[in-house]
Amino acid sequence: MKLAADLVAFSKRLGHDFARPELLLRAVTHSSLSSPTRPDNQRLEFLGDRVLGLVMAEALLKADRAASEGQLAPRFNALVRREACADVAREIGLGDVLKLGRSEMMSGGRRKEALLADAMEAVIAAVYRDAGFEIARDVVLRLWGARIDQVKPDARDAKTALQEWAQARGLQPPLYVEIAREGPDHAPVFTIAARLETGEEARATAGAKRQAEQAAASALLKTLGN
The missing domain is CATH 3.30.160.20 (Double Stranded RNA Binding Domain)
Incomplete structure (x- = not known):
């Protein structure tokens, strides 16, 4: 399968060259455009949420070896919550390559926070399924970058x-x-x-x-x- 030019460019921004490009196409396909021959990204989103969570949990434990569970939990929530995922999605232009149905497109789906966050998790899962956990972890840590080091000690929303x-x-x-x-x-x-x-x-x-x-x-x- 050959990716369209916009997805090739997005793959470069993401920092991962897909051996199975159909995974990326699925990750950016919203349910408003799905069909029996074109699956949407909901199952990948489910998986990506767990991959992101494990990466963030590991990173926080490494960053502060003395912190208690009660101190780590709000920091974790700040890094994996919808707003954080949507911010990363905006930074890499994920909204520009989303495959949306007409109604979702007309209602501004490319800018919707929930839709961007879900797609970001789906993209993480696509990388995980394409290349394994270590590569997915590297991609996540690079995309989240300074957010991990700069998360507030008391990160309650x-x-x-x-x-x-x-x-x-x-x-x-x-x-x-x-x-x-x-x-x-x-x-x-x-x-x-x-x-x-x-x-x-x-x-x-x-x-x-x-x-x-x-x-x-x-x-x-x-x-x-x-």
Whole structure:
């Protein structure tokens, strides 16, 4: 099988030359374009999530030999969560080569965080199946790069930190309320309010609902800290 020019270029950005190029084609094929003769990337995504997890767990244990499981867990979550995978996908232009159905393409699928993250995991699995764990580990460590060394000692995401703050004070978990949604369907912009039952509130706007929630939680934590 011969890859199209865009996938050949992507393979170079990825840093892996596929002996079985059909694996890469499958990894970038979204379910909106799948058919009996063209399988999608969902099974590869499932596998890639586990490969990524093992690589990150090994890397964190090596980076901090004295850290406890409780200290390592939030760092691990920060490195494997959807946002991190999507960021790496953007850096290597994965969205440009995704194979999408018309409806997904029209709705801005190439920029969707969840879709990019899932495809990134599928690509990791494709490398693993093509060349084995050691090569897949090398690719992941190179792509994640400084993220591993720079992950915060306390890497809890803002929503988790805010929920723990509330629980420690006997409060109900924070609420996240969609205040507004603007822009076209393929590029919406969300305004989210993070609220506590005591009345404190902070708002944030972002191009993805999860990002807006995290930003609102971060803003509220800063307010509470002050």
